[in-house]
Amino acid sequence: MFFIFGVSTKKDKLDFNQNMICPSCGRYGRYEVTVEYTCFSLFFIPILKWDKKYYVKNSCCGSIYLISNNIGDKISGGGNVNLMEKDLKLVRRGKVYSIKQCENCGFKTDDDFQYCPKCGAVLNGNEHKRQ
Ligand SMILES: [Zn+2]
Numbered sequence: 001m002f003f004i005f006g007v008s009t010k011k012d013k014l015d016f017n018q019n020m021i022c023p024s025c026g027r028y029g030r031y032e033v034t035v036e037y038t039c040f041s042l043f044f045i046p047i048l049k050w051d052k053k054y055y056v057k058n059s060c061c062g063s064i065y066l067i068s069n070n071i072g073d074k075i076s077g078g079g080n081v082n083l084m085e086k087d088l089k090l091v092r093r094g095k096v097y098s099i100k101q102c103e104n105c106g107f108k109t110d111d112d113f114q115y116c117p118k119c120g121a122v123l124n125g126n127e128h129k130r131q
């Protein structure tokens with residue numbers, strides 16, 4: 001008898017949407033939750049799942065966080081979960097657009113310059129700082 005088996009990494013998007021003000025970029029966005037796991041299948045039927053990890057992605061800037069399996073399991077089980085900032089472990093910070101304006105010449109930039117590219121003055125103002 002032949003066995004057809006395989007080990008693969010799978011990624012599923014969970015049915016979860018939570019509106020929030022992004023802790024990374026300060027804009028309005030949504031948390032999207034995906035689960036990643038390694039799956040052993042026999043005759044193309046998943047038998048075993050392990051190494052499960054739940055990721056949260058911010059729709060605004062694409063920052064990626066890891067959440068605990070406890071919380072993730074609750075979400076995938078359809079539980080009512082409200083993600084808090086403390087539940088999120090930052091994996092990769094997305095592109096954060098902060099607009100700086102030079103106090104000397106008024107030049108505006110959304111790059112993270114230390115010095116004004118136009119006149120060379122120190123840029124320290126960040127207009128979009130969170131309170
Ligand atoms: Zn963001």
Ligand SMILES: [Zn+2]
Nearest residue numbers: 102105116119
């Ligand atoms: Zn300047």
